Amino acid sequence: MIEFDNVTKNYGGNTGLNNATVHIHRGDFVFLVGPSGAGKTTFIRLILKELEPDSGTITVAGKDITHLKRREIPHLRQKIGMVFQDFRLLEKKTVYENVAFAMEVVHKSKKEIAERVPYVLNLVDIADKADRYPHELSAGEQQRVGIARAIANQPRVLICDEPTGNLDPVTAMDIMKLLEQINIRGTTIVMVTHAKDIVDRMGKRVVAIENGRIVRDEEGAYGFIQEDEVKNFSHGNLSSYDEGLSFDYLEEVEKYV
Amino acid sequence: MSRVTYSIKESFSQMWRNKGMYFTTIAAMTAMMLILGLFFVAFVNVNMFTQEIEKDYNVIQVYMGEKNDDVANQEVQQQLQAITGVDSLEFVSKDQALQNLKERWGDNAYLLDNLKTNPLPDSFMVYVNDKDSASTVANQASSITGVDDVVFYQDTIDKLAKVTHFIEVGSMVCMIFLVVVSIIIVANTIKLTVFNKAKEIGIMKYLGATDSFVRAPFVLSGMFIGLFSALISTGLIYFIYTKIIEVLGTDIAKIVSVSLVPAMDLVGFILATFAGLGVGIGIIGSFISIARFLRK
Numbered sequence: 001m002i003e004f005d006n007v008t009k010n011y012g013g014n015t016g017l018n019n020a021t022v023h024i025h026r027g028d029f030v031f032l033v034g035p036s037g038a039g040k041t042t043f044i045r046l047i048l049k050e051l052e053p054d055s056g057t058i059t060v061a062g063k064d065i066t067h068l069k070r071r072e073i074p075h076l077r078q079k080i081g082m083v084f085q086d087f088r089l090l091e092k093k094t095v096y097e098n099v100a101f102a103m104e105v106v107h108k109s110k111k112e113i114a115e116r117v118p119y120v121l122n123l124v125d126i127a128d129k130a131d132r133y134p135h136e137l138s139a140g141e142q143q144r145v146g147i148a149r150a151i152a153n154q155p156r157v158l159i160c161d162e163p164t165g166n167l168d169p170v171t172a173m174d175i176m177k178l179l180e181q182i183n184i185r186g187t188t189i190v191m192v193t194h195a196k197d198i199v200d201r202m203g204k205r206v207v208a209i210e211n212g213r214i215v216r217d218e219e220g221a222y223g224f225i226q227e228d229e230v231k232n233f234s235h236g237n238l239s240s241y242d243e244g245l246s247f248d249y250l251e252e253v254e255k256y257v
Numbered sequence: 258m259s260r261v262t263y264s265i266k267e268s269f270s271q272m273w274r275n276k277g278m279y280f281t282t283i284a285a286m287t288a289m290m291l292i293l294g295l296f297f298v299a300f301v302n303v304n305m306f307t308q309e310i311e312k313d314y315n316v317i318q319v320y321m322g323e324k325n326d327d328v329a330n331q332e333v334q335q336q337l338q339a340i341t342g343v344d345s346l347e348f349v350s351k352d353q354a355l356q357n358l359k360e361r362w363g364d365n366a367y368l369l370d371n372l373k374t375n376p377l378p379d380s381f382m383v384y385v386n387d388k389d390s391a392s393t394v395a396n397q398a399s400s401i402t403g404v405d406d407v408v409f410y411q412d413t414i415d416k417l418a419k420v421t422h423f424i425e426v427g428s429m430v431c432m433i434f435l436v437v438v439s440i441i442i443v444a445n446t447i448k449l450t451v452f453n454k455a456k457e458i459g460i461m462k463y464l465g466a467t468d469s470f471v472r473a474p475f476v477l478s479g480m481f482i483g484l485f486s487a488l489i490s491t492g493l494i495y496f497i498y499t500k501i502i503e504v505l506g507t508d509i510a511k512i513v514s515v516s517l518v519p520a521m522d523l524v525g526f527i528l529a530t531f532a533g534l535g536v537g538i539g540i541i542g543s544f545i546s547i548a549r550f551l552r553k
Binding site: 080104 | 457459463
């Protein structure tokens with residue numbers, strides 16, 4: 001579904017992504033973890049074609065997008081649903097209108113919109129608040145609307161950029177259950193997160209990025225900042241990360257100490 | 258909802274939300290079109306006046322001295338005929354000249370009835386073969402004894418040509434100014450609207466909206482600014498010009514025997530030109546303001 005082969009992207013001397021190779025298959029649920037500035041955002045922006053890679057090839061839904069023409073980008077993005085940490089709902093539109101908006105901008109018919117919007121609102125369990133405005137909703141409810149909007153056009157891939165970042169742990173788990181349901185229905189999900197507990201509990205595939213490199217790609221736990229490693233780190237002995245540690249990484253460690 | 262209705266609806270709603278700003282923009286553009294339009298109206302009239310006069314370009318009027326009798330007139334006539342380039346002559350007696358003037362003044366001719374003596378001299382209308390020889394013929398005619406004054410239209414036409422040229426240059430400067438300033442004003446107005454909708458545009462792009470779809474409402478708003486300005490300014494020009502014709506038109510006709518160009522003849526052209534100009538400016542202005550935004 002998403003294939004990165006030896007992809008490198010530099011920003012004027014700073015490494016965004018360094019020779020990264022990741023294959024995400026159809027129906028996968030993948031966590032993208034790593035310290036801030038490690039290259040997670042670069043990874044997502046490359047998928048969305050907001051950035052052009054310096055080298056390597058990127059394929060999304062069977063199409064090589066490495067040198068995609070500008071006018072073909074909208075078509076690519078219609079295959080990808082985006083869920084944001086800050087929800088990014090339009091304040092002046094109701095829940096219903098926010099979801100319908102996603103379909104309007106890609107020229108879906110009135111009939112399609114009238115059928116699909118109630119269906120997805122029901123799916124994310126927010127149908128009873130269809131006429132409310134975003135500011136009248138809790139954070140968790142707003143994120144449900146954000147997810148409803150992202151899946152309105154039946155994308156092949158859902159990219160979630162820290163979708164639980166603004167949510168309390170209980171609400172976050174509800175959102176994770178919702179994403180899992182969507183995944184079970186066949187949508188590939190790539191989720192960027194710092195939430196170690198969530199990653200550990202979900203037990204899905206984890207791709208870890210650090211300094212632009214893919215440092216780990218396996219099923220299971222967050223793995224990045226295990227408590228024993230933090231202990232080792234404080235003793236100046238962090239065997240699993242003997243490559244240079246970035247300042248961001250230190251910050252990340254401190255969060256968990 | 259179809260793309261077109263969506264774009265039109267969006268464009269009107271964003272204009273309504275920023276109505277103060279859009280009103281100011283339309284007012285500024287209208288003012289500039291108004292100035293340009295009045296220049297144009299003046300130009301058309303002077304131009305027509307010049308053309309009317311050029312028709313008489315091959316005529317030289319030779320006025321006799323007041324005391325000339327028939328014998329003297331005949332001598333002058335013979336000498337005039339001898340000048341190379343003269344095609345034919347027509348004698349206009351002083352009585353005939355007064356009659357002609359009365360005809361031209363029409364209802365106001367009674368003013369001439371009070372004259373005790375006829376102040377008009379005898380004259381010859383000298384027709385020349387070709388317009389270029391008019392000035393040499395006029396020179397030679399004025400040196401004949403018994404000839405008091407020679408009038409031909411070269412001077413007038415030269416002066417009018419200068420006026421026409423001035424108006425032309427003025428219109429061009431005005432036009433360039435109008436276009437540049439309007440583009441800047443429209444671009445700024447649209448840019449502020451774009452900033453107001455930055456979040457919405459960002460989301461639209463993530464959702465896979467095409468550039469042209471994102472751009473459409475803004476371009477339409479720009480076009481509407483141009484179109485409204487064209488309509489209002491053309492209406493104002495029509496109003497002002499018909500007033501001018503009402504006040505001056507008939508009097509001018511008496512004095513120079515040329516009437517002003519009818520307002521209706523000009524309105525269609527002005528409206529079409531301004532609408533085209535306005536819409537063009539709107540499109541360019543809005544494209545400029547959203548281009549950088551879309552590239553992000």
